[in-house]
Amino acid sequence: MLQSDIELHRRQRRKVWMGLGAAVVLGTVAQLCWKAAAGGVSADPSAAHTLWQTFSRPLFWVAIALFVAQFFNWMIVLTHADLSYAQPLTALSYVTVSISASILFSEHVPPGVWAGIGLILLGVWFISRGGHRTPPHPAPAASAATALQEAAL
Amino acid sequence: MSLLPGLVWVWLAMLVEAAGQIFFKRGADTSHQGTHPTALLRNAWRNGWIVAGIGCFGSEAILWTLALRKLPVSVAFPAGSVCFVFVALLSRMVLRERVGLERWIGITCILLGVALIGASA
Numbered sequence: 001m002l003q004s005d006i007e008l009h010r011r012q013r014r015k016v017w018m019g020l021g022a023a024v025v026l027g028t029v030a031q032l033c034w035k036a037a038a039g040g041v042s043a044d045p046s047a048a049h050t051l052w053q054t055f056s057r058p059l060f061w062v063a064i065a066l067f068v069a070q071f072f073n074w075m076i077v078l079t080h081a082d083l084s085y086a087q088p089l090t091a092l093s094y095v096t097v098s099i100s101a102s103i104l105f106s107e108h109v110p111p112g113v114w115a116g117i118g119l120i121l122l123g124v125w126f127i128s129r130g131g132h133r134t135p136p137h138p139a140p141a142a143s144a145a146t147a148l149q150e151a152a153l
Numbered sequence: 154m155s156l157l158p159g160l161v162w163v164w165l166a167m168l169v170e171a172a173g174q175i176f177f178k179r180g181a182d183t184s185h186q187g188t189h190p191t192a193l194l195r196n197a198w199r200n201g202w203i204v205a206g207i208g209c210f211g212s213e214a215i216l217w218t219l220a221l222r223k224l225p226v227s228v229a230f231p232a233g234s235v236c237f238v239f240v241a242l243l244s245r246m247v248l249r250e251r252v253g254l255e256r257w258i259g260i261t262c263i264l265l266g267v268a269l270i271g272a273s274a
Contacts, residue, residue, distance in 0.1 A: 074177065087237070120262070
């Protein structure tokens with residue numbers, strides 16, 4: 001691989017990880033807003049009343065705006081990375097949601113959850129070791145040329 | 154009470170979500186406006202793949218709500234992580250992505266981690 005190719009690959013990878021970081025932060029804040037907006041809605045037998053109560057909360061609309069932002073960020077990530085690379089890495093939001101919920105809502109984090117968080121981080125580490133993008137399939141003529149080149153080497 | 158009917162709803166919801174992700178990836182690959190956010194915003198509604206993806210996420214929300222009426226969250230939440238497997242399989246079969254050993258090991262660790270969180274929370 002040429003030096004400039006390696007540099008380009010590094011720059012793309014950095015862009016993918018910045019997008020994934022944004023996806024995890026947006027997803028976490030959206031979920032926490034959602035939880036805060038839904039919490040405290042009185043258990044009313046009428047579904048319409050429950051919906052109305054939820055819609056009239058500003059936090060609900062903040063969560064909706066965050067979901068829309070998340071969608072556009074996700075589309076940008078997908079232009080740079082494989083789906084089978086980027087999608088499992090969003091599991092990091094399980095980690096950030098558990099930890100921030102334990103801080104914000106003073107929830108106790110049982111040891112099993114910590115172990116689960118450790119396993120998710122291990123999984124993310126494994127996936128990040130591999131390439132972030134499947135190389136495009138070479139055209140038949142190009143692949144024949146590559147085969148010749150390899151044979152010559 | 155058997156959990157199976159509820160689990161079928163969860164798996165159906167996750168299959169629809171995985172399909173939505175495949176549509177989004179196709180949409181991202183077929184939109185030639187680059188990554189400029191305003192161009193993306195302007196063109197998203199004209200890209201059939203992206204519209205199909207949004208439709209999938211809407212249907213998934215309904216299926217997920219139906220699943221939660223039959224299952225406790227502590228079962229539905231870890232069962233939902235099957236989505237990672239569906240996405241990996243569909244990425245390989247439909248998008249022809251190379252899903253190597255590192256990705257499969259990573260996905261397995263994540264599944265176990267989510268199951269542990271579901272079992273302990």
